[in-house]
Amino acid sequence: MDKQSQLKAFRIGITQFVTFSDTEWEIFTTYLSFSSLNKKEHFAVEGKVCDYMAFITRGAVRYYHIKDGQEITGYFSFENELMSAYKSFVKRTPNRNYIQALEETELVMISYQHLQQMLNHPLLALKMERFGRLIAEYYICCYEDRVTAFITQSPEERYTALEKTAGDIFQRVPQHFIANFLGITPVSLSRIRKRTLLQH
Amino acid sequence: MDKQSQLKAFRIGITQFVTFSDTEWEIFTTYLSFSSLNKKEHFAVEGKVCDYMAFITRGAVRYYHIKDGQEITGYFSFENELMSAYKSFVKRTPNRNYIQALEETELVMISYQHLQQMLNHPLLALKMERFGRLIAEYYICCYEDRVTAFITQSPEERYTALEKTAGDIFQRVPQHFIANFLGITPVSLSRIRKRTLLQH
DNA sequence: AGAAAACGTTAACAAAAGATAATGAATACA
DNA sequence: TGTATTCATTATCTTTTGTTAACGTTTTCT
Structure with a gap:
């Protein structure tokens, strides 16, 4: 530019x-x-x-x-x-x-x-x-x-909120960085995502 | 005054x-x-x-x-x-x-x-x-x-740090308020205090 | 002084998170 | 293109935290 x-x-x-x-x-x-x-x-x-x-x-x-x-x-x-x-x-x-x-x-x-x-x-x-x-x-x-x-909020609630307000971040930033940002481990974030998916 | x-x-x-x-x-x-x-x-x-x-x-x-x-x-x-x-x-x-x-x-x-x-x-x-x-x-x-x-930091690390830098807060503020401040439940803070005491 | 409320600890159980390792897929790179 | 990295997921096991309830003590309030 x-x-x-x-x-x-x-x-x-x-x-x-x-x-x-x-x-x-x-x-x-x-x-x-x-x-x-x-x-x-x-x-x-x-x-x-x-x-x-x-x-x-x-x-x-x-x-x-x-x-x-x-x-x-x-x-x-x-x-x-x-x-x-x-x-x-x-x-x-x-x-x-x-x-x-x-x-x-x-x-x-x-x-x-x-x-x-x-x-x-x-x-x-x-x-x-x-x-x-x-x-x-x-x-x-x-x-x-x-x-x-x-x-x-619990980690899961923080994840859900992020997904809602800035979900496109997942298309742009590696997930394990986002996990840190949410205050949890990458493994834990992966589990949360699975959990919240199954609820729908 | x-x-x-x-x-x-x-x-x-x-x-x-x-x-x-x-x-x-x-x-x-x-x-x-x-x-x-x-x-x-x-x-x-x-x-x-x-x-x-x-x-x-x-x-x-x-x-x-x-x-x-x-x-x-x-x-x-x-x-x-x-x-x-x-x-x-x-x-x-x-x-x-x-x-x-x-x-x-x-x-x-x-x-x-x-x-x-x-x-x-x-x-x-x-x-x-x-x-x-x-x-x-x-x-x-x-x-x-x-x-x-x-x-x-883990909750325990946050507690230890608080104890170190502002330990007198425990003489002045009910413990369950401090638990919230640290991001955990009062029960959990009570356990952490017991745990860290036993380590000395 | 006496009753009520607030508080910290402990116990028991359930739920969640951390740690570690393995796997396969995607990506980067030379 | 082929190799090495990076990455997300999954499994297993351990540790920690949350939840609820009970108990005794302290504090508050009338």
Whole structure:
């Protein structure tokens, strides 16, 4: 995808948070950069401070931890979504997980340095503070729902809910990654799927 | 506690996010109000939009959902912490859970309306946007850790971690609430405690 | 002070999940 | 194209959790 199309997609994608005037957008875009990831390439790795947040114009990534030598996938992001090792990015602390491309992925990126510059730029500061706030609030709401699911639902209920709200994820992501995401083992997810199928 | 002491505690409590100059603080405090909750009194209830966020100067609250007629406790907040039905507050949507005082609790409160006024106040806007952003970022980091715990740890590991980092919570909150918080039943938590005790 | 409610533990049983291994199918890759 | 990997399913066995109920203690409330 050419850069103009990517920028256009980015501009549309963030209207849920903030809308820039043409002048503001002109300034804003001078702080952006572009990148792409081959399949299995990493956007963030454990132990390093994550210096970028990115908007995915094409592709998909997974977030995973390593525990006892095992990879455990905790989350996914797809095209038209923002991505970052949030905690590491905002707190400037070493990242504790990995972000890896599941497919060939294209990104529009903002570096931490450029973000700080924008937060100090008289014409952008207020809007960028708001942008940051609204992004964070958006993700808080996502997290709230996710934690609620872990607290109030059984693995089977979480699976059924996912199937209903984002069933197409099963066509795009290996099932054992989704199992981790649901907080269970791949074997267990396979059993749940069989169980819930037989009930119909 | 008298209002001056509460304000002082509030001002100190939020230095982790933002520091106000004396002039700013003077303006800021005109937007605040005070309240208290008797034990078992609710700060927020299901179905109503939450109109306040609050700083707890004394006391403790629990957040709970009702599922199949059963209360399920998802979180706690204590003195010197912020509290709100965040999603409902920022999105102006009906709240889907309850927040109830566990003890006699005292609050410094900001209404949604006043917050909006501050966000439009020329002398406060930028700082309030930043305040909001940093609060949201703080809670995102908390949530990130919590979800990671559900994904990567067993109930027993989550219990052990809680015992280590906030063991005093057991002196303050009924155990069956903590069980819910850990994502398990009270019976199961009782067994885990016995198990981990016998290992020493 | 006395009755009622809330709470933590334990037991017994059922249901679900974890661990490990084997199998066959699909996919990736050289 | 052919080989190696990856992947989902299934089976077996063990461990853990959920469910329900009983019991005694503590706390709450009038």
